[in-house]
Amino acid sequence: MVTHNVIRFSTDTRQQVIDITARVEQALEKSKLADGMVLIFVVGSTGALSTIEFEPGLQQDFPELMQQMIPAEKEYRHNRTWGDGNGHSHLRATLLGPALTVPVVDGRLVLGTWQQIVFLEFDNRPRERRLMLQFIGEASEA
Amino acid sequence: MVTHNVIRFSTDTRQQVIDITARVEQALEKSKLADGMVLIFVVGSTGALSTIEFEPGLQQDFPELMQQMIPAEKEYRHNRTWGDGNGHSHLRATLLGPALTVPVVDGRLVLGTWQQIVFLEFDNRPRERRLMLQFIGEASEA
Amino acid sequence: MVTHNVIRFSTDTRQQVIDITARVEQALEKSKLADGMVLIFVVGSTGALSTIEFEPGLQQDFPELMQQMIPAEKEYRHNRTWGDGNGHSHLRATLLGPALTVPVVDGRLVLGTWQQIVFLEFDNRPRERRLMLQFIGEASEA
Numbered sequence: 001m002v003t004h005n006v007i008r009f010s011t012d013t014r015q016q017v018i019d020i021t022a023r024v025e026q027a028l029e030k031s032k033l034a035d036g037m038v039l040i041f042v043v044g045s046t047g048a049l050s051t052i053e054f055e056p057g058l059q060q061d062f063p064e065l066m067q068q069m070i071p072a073e074k075e076y077r078h079n080r081t082w083g084d085g086n087g088h089s090h091l092r093a094t095l096l097g098p099a100l101t102v103p104v105v106d107g108r109l110v111l112g113t114w115q116q117i118v119f120l121e122f123d124n125r126p127r128e129r130r131l132m133l134q135f136i137g138e139a140s141e142a
Numbered sequence: 143m144v145t146h147n148v149i150r151f152s153t154d155t156r157q158q159v160i161d162i163t164a165r166v167e168q169a170l171e172k173s174k175l176a177d178g179m180v181l182i183f184v185v186g187s188t189g190a191l192s193t194i195e196f197e198p199g200l201q202q203d204f205p206e207l208m209q210q211m212i213p214a215e216k217e218y219r220h221n222r223t224w225g226d227g228n229g230h231s232h233l234r235a236t237l238l239g240p241a242l243t244v245p246v247v248d249g250r251l252v253l254g255t256w257q258q259i260v261f262l263e264f265d266n267r268p269r270e271r272r273l274m275l276q277f278i279g280e281a282s283e284a
Numbered sequence: 285m286v287t288h289n290v291i292r293f294s295t296d297t298r299q300q301v302i303d304i305t306a307r308v309e310q311a312l313e314k315s316k317l318a319d320g321m322v323l324i325f326v327v328g329s330t331g332a333l334s335t336i337e338f339e340p341g342l343q344q345d346f347p348e349l350m351q352q353m354i355p356a357e358k359e360y361r362h363n364r365t366w367g368d369g370n371g372h373s374h375l376r377a378t379l380l381g382p383a384l385t386v387p388v389v390d391g392r393l394v395l396g397t398w399q400q401i402v403f404l405e406f407d408n409r410p411r412e413r414r415l416m417l418q419f420i421g422e423a424s425e426a
Contacts, residue, residue, distance in 0.1 A: 002177045002279045004247055035286045037323050037418050039179050041245050044254040045195045052378045053329045057361035057371065065354060065375050070207060077199035087199070091207050094194045098257070099243050101383050103325050103418040105288055110416045112328040115382070132252045134179050134245040136278060136420060137286045144319045144421045146389055181321050183387050186396040187337045212349060219341035229341065233349050236336045240399070241385050274394045276321050276387040278420060 001139040003031050007131040011047075011121040016063040018119045019054045020131070024102070025109060027133050036137015038109070039101045043130045046089040046123040048096030054116035062120075066092050072124065089122040096120055107140055143281045145173050149273040153189075153263040158205040160261045161196045162273070166244070167251060169275050178279015180251070181243045185272045188231040188265040190238030196258040204262075208234050214266065231264040238262055249282055285423045287315050291415040295331075295405040300347040302403045303338045304415070308386070309393060311417050320421015322393070323385045327414045330373040330407040332380030338400040346404075350376050356408065373406040380404055391424055 005027040011018065020040075028038060040049055052058055076087025102117065103110040111117070119129065147169040153160065162182075170180060182191055194200055218229025244259065245252040253259070261271065289311040295302065304324075312322060324333055336342055360371025386401065387394040395401070403413065 004177070004245065035288070035418075036420060039243050039245055041243075041252060042254075043252060043257070045193060045257040050378045051329060051382050053362075053374055055362065055365060057363070057365040058374055058378075061360045061362055061371055061375060062378060065379075069211065069353065076203045078195075078197070078203055079199070081197060081199040087203055090195055090200055091203060094192045094200075094204060094260075095207075095238070096379070097239065097242070097381065098193045100381070101243055101323050101325075101385055103288065103323055103416045105416070105418075110325060110327060110418075112326075115327070115329040118378075132245045132247070134177075134247075134252075136178060146319070146387065181385050181387055183385075183394060184396075185394060185399070187335060187399040211353065218345045220337075220339065220345055221341070223339060223341040229345055232337055232342055233345060236334045236342075236346060236402075237349075237380070239381065239384070240335045243385055274387045274389070276319075276389075276394075278320060 003135050005133045007133060009129050010126060011129055012126045013124055016121050017059045018121060019116045020119050021116045024117055028104060028109060031135040032139050033104050033135045033137050034107050034140035036104050037101050038104055039099060039134040041132045042098040043132055046086060046093050047129060048093045048098060048120040049100035050096060050118060051115050052118050053114040086124045089124060092122040104137060145277050147275045149275060151271050152268060153271055154268045155266055158263050159201045160263060161258045162261050163258045166259055170246060170251060173277040174281045175246050175277045175279050176249050176282035178246050179243050180246055181241060181276040183274045184240040185274055188228060188235050189271060190235045190240060190262040191242035192238060192260060193257050194260050195256040228266045231266060234264040246279060287419050289417045291417060293413050294410060295413055296410045297408055300405050301343045302405060303400045304403050305400045308401055312388060312393060315419040316423050317388050317419045317421050318391050318424035320388050321385050322388055323383060323418040325416045326382040327416055330370060330377050331413060332377045332382060332404040333384035334380060334402060335399050336402050337398040370408045373408060376406040388421060
């Protein structure tokens with residue numbers, strides 16, 4: 001079976017690390033997938049996906065790491081072209097990547113106890129975000 | 143259905159960010175996949191895949207970021223072992239990763255308007271590149 | 285067909301780059317998958333997956349790169365919260381990502397000659413590691 005779903009949400013730039021695990025679980029339940037995988041994909045070029053232990057310390061540590069590695073205020077050629085000042089957003093998104101695939105076994109996401117699926121918002125303005133979820137595998141018999 | 147295809151192209155080191163979206167779309171059309179996903183995979187250890195807004199500014203910003211994070215001229219142990227001077231190429235490729243999976247819905251890649259699939263050439267000499275594309279899902283009925 | 289398998293192994297922190305290619309090949313053979321893909325996923329938030337040319341130089345270069353980009357001794361907010369001193373481990377794992385998908389054609393992993401699948405151990409203490417392998421595609425007819 002193959003079935004897709006779309007997750008939508010609004011973001012602002014003060015909260016870069018957003019836990020989407022519950023939203024993916026809800027979509028998984030609706031999909032009736034029993035065994036297989038779910039591909040989560042950021043439609044857009046200034047956000048990314050990964051997993052993290054979603055606790056307040058790391059929620060600040062990770063954006064600080066990004067700011068140190070790819071500073072927002074540096075002058076990128078992208079900014080000269082477009083004037084929207086988000087060259088750093090694009091570079092961070094390309095580095096982290098738009099796709100995450102998570103295994104599904106017995107109708108559940110396979111994740112560690114302290115491992116959450118997160119959307120990483122890198123843009124410098126509030127955005128309406130859209131994630132495509134593609135479920136592939138065997139459906140539950142019920 | 144499962145079907146694969148191989149994309150081949152030549153690269154040089156002056157152009158690190160290479161838009162392969164049209165090539166993937168052509169292979170998708172040929173595959174007859176309607177709904178599912180395409181896994182794109184770099185066969186080799188000095189290139190990587192991601193998505194980016196493919197415009198001239200970022201095409202220079204991204205290689206500059208790589209050079210700042212993982213300088214080409216630094217002395218890596220790999221270079222002492224092999225003498226080919228591409229330790230930075232391997233490290234960049236491992237950091238970015240060889241695989242990208244993109245959802246397919248209604249026979250089309252699900253991508254943002256300003257989001258292209260790119261091959262990242264990190265090697266320090268021209269290469270003949272080979273990408274494996276693996277399509278999985280439901281075929282179109284036509 | 286969809287079938288999963290679990291790979292388990294012990295790690296210590298002196299060896300960060302661990303070649304798991306042979307373990308994945310063994311699980312692939314057992315799975316009877318002929319064409320499709322294998323999703324490899326780190327269950328946990330302080331390890332990651334990628335590919336690399338698994339030679340002694342890069343086995344040291346890569347951990348040195350991580351230490352330069354995300355130093356272990358820096359004071360992260362995560363460390364103040366939990367006191368386990370592994371904030372750097374979490375950040376490195378989120379940056380690299382927990383998932384790797386590798387194409388399978390004719391019952392074999394599609395990899396370059398000098399390209400191995402590696403588990404990246406980022407934690408600061410020995411761990412019992414668990415990787416979920418999810419195989420999807422067409423079974424061999426035999």
